[in-house]
Amino acid sequence: xxxxxxxxxxxxxxxxxxxxxxxxxxxxxxxENIKGKFVSKLVKNGEKYVWExxxxxxxxxxxxxxxxxxGYEISKIGFRIVHGGEKFTKPTKxxxxxxxxxxxxxxMAPLHNPPAIKIxxxxxxxxxxxxxYGVFDTAFHSTINPEQFLxxxxxxxxxxxxxxxxxxxxxxxxxxxxxxxTLEKKNKKVISCHLGGGASITAIKDGESYDTSMGFxxxxxxxxxxxxxxxxxxIIFYLVERKLYPLKELKNLMNHFSGLMGISGITSxxxxxxxxxxxxxxxxxxxxxIYIYDIVRYIGAxxxxxxxxxxxxxxxxxxxxxxxxxxxxxESLTAYNIRISRKNKGKINVEENMKISSRGSLxxxxxxxxxxxxxxxxxx
Numbered sequence: 050x051x052x053x054x055x056x057x058x059x060x061x062x063x064x065x066x067x068x069x070x071x072x073x074x075x076x077x078x079x080x081e082n083i084k085g086k087f088v089s090k091l092v093k094n095g096e097k098y099v100w101e102x103x104x105x106x107x108x109x110x111x112x113x114x115x116x117x118x119x120g121y122e123i124s125k126i127g128f129r130i131v132h133g134g135e136k137f138t139k140p141t142k143x144x145x146x147x148x149x150x151x152x153x154x155x156x157m158a159p160l161h162n163p164p165a166i167k168i169x170x171x172x173x174x175x176x177x178x179x180x181x182y183g184v185f186d187t188a189f190h191s192t193i194n195p196e197q198f199l200x201x202x203x204x205x206x207x208x209x210x211x212x213x214x215x216x217x218x219x220x221x222x223x224x225x226x227x228x229x230x231t232l233e234k235k236n237k238k239v240i241s242c243h244l245g246g247g248a249s250i251t252a253i254k255d256g257e258s259y260d261t262s263m264g265f266x267x268x269x270x271x272x273x274x275x276x277x278x279x280x281x282x283x284i285i286f287y288l289v290e291r292k293l294y295p296l297k298e299l300k301n302l303m304n305h306f307s308g309l310m311g312i313s314g315i316t317s318x319x320x321x322x323x324x325x326x327x328x329x330x331x332x333x334x335x336x337x338x339i340y341i342y343d344i345v346r347y348i349g350a351x352x353x354x355x356x357x358x359x360x361x362x363x364x365x366x367x368x369x370x371x372x373x374x375x376x377x378x379x380e381s382l383t384a385y386n387i388r389i390s391r392k393n394k395g396k397i398n399v400e401e402n403m404k405i406s407s408r409g410s411l412x413x414x415x416x417x418x419x420x421x422x423x424x425x426x427x428x429x
């Protein structure tokens with residue numbers, strides 16, 4: 050039997066899943082760098098395995114993956130690629146020419162595209178006979194109209210340099226919508242909330258992305274774990290002109306030391322922040338309130354943009370993993386007939402689709418995302 054392999058590579062981790070031809074999950078692996086400790090995890094036949102690996106092994110994930118999938122016939126391999134620009138709007142076979150074109154986009158996603166391309170090259174060299182495809186996070190958002198994707202800058206910047214909103218987490222948002230379409234008959238106007246370390250919200254109209262919170266880079270939009278989200282761009286000029294921060298240092302600050310981390314001054318981990326808030330920590334409380342407010346204002350804006358709402362969905366590590374956050378977000382949305390039931394209470398780390406809205410409310414769902422399955426489905 051032929052199998053499909055999905056590879057989801059980031060700067061500090063590589064997730065991979067093997068599926069049979071019917072898209073049943075055969076095994077799931079996760080190779081990661083946890084603060085300098087290199088670990089490989091595997092779930093296979095219902096059993097979980099965890100073992101330490103060397104830094105050298107971590108840098109050659111194709112060898113670890115090859116060992117685990119030995120004995121299976123692999124027909125195709127799909128790779129998550131964060132940025133496809135305007136050119137790559139559907140799954141694309143990864144020829145040498147395509148990879149070279151993708152490298153031209155490295156500056157637009159410096160934390161994500163370079164490590165993904167490096168790993169693609171490793172896999173292509175090790176598995177030269179297997180067809181490999183790129184599946185792009187930006188692709189789902191290629192349906193957004195110019196009035197949504199253009200910034201109010203000189204039009205030449207778009208024509209010459211492709212400065213525009215691209216949006217990200219598209220593979221996840223597409224998966225969430227496809228799940229909702231099987232669960233709710235009325236699904237023309239859906240708001241999908243992917244809330245994790247990185248976070249974004251997408252307005253989906255008639256099955257297509259209509260608008261999304263992330264922009265030219267994954268820095269725009271919501272307050273995130275360590276990213277600032279929306280800020281007045283004049284702040285950057287102010288800090289640079291007064292030589293308070295060199296530009297490179299400021300970029301690092303906004304990507305890695307802002308968001309929940311920056312406001313709390315303690316941690317970017319929502320679980321820890323909620324614990325600190327219970328103990329009366331005011332900065333932790335403030336960080337959480339800012340996080341919630343951003344989510345609520347985007348949901349409200351997208352309800353207006355869509356002309357109503359049929360379904361609200363939560364996903365991602367926080368969206369699927371925090372009953373407290375879901376409750377507090379929805380408490381601020383009662384004007385839109387959004388109310389959640391007692392089913393939400395105590396539901397953390399949800400692993401299956403779950404409806405949590407109360408009777409008479411608009412449908413609210415938890416949809417644990419599965420980007421690797423979406424990648425496999427895209428390349429069949």
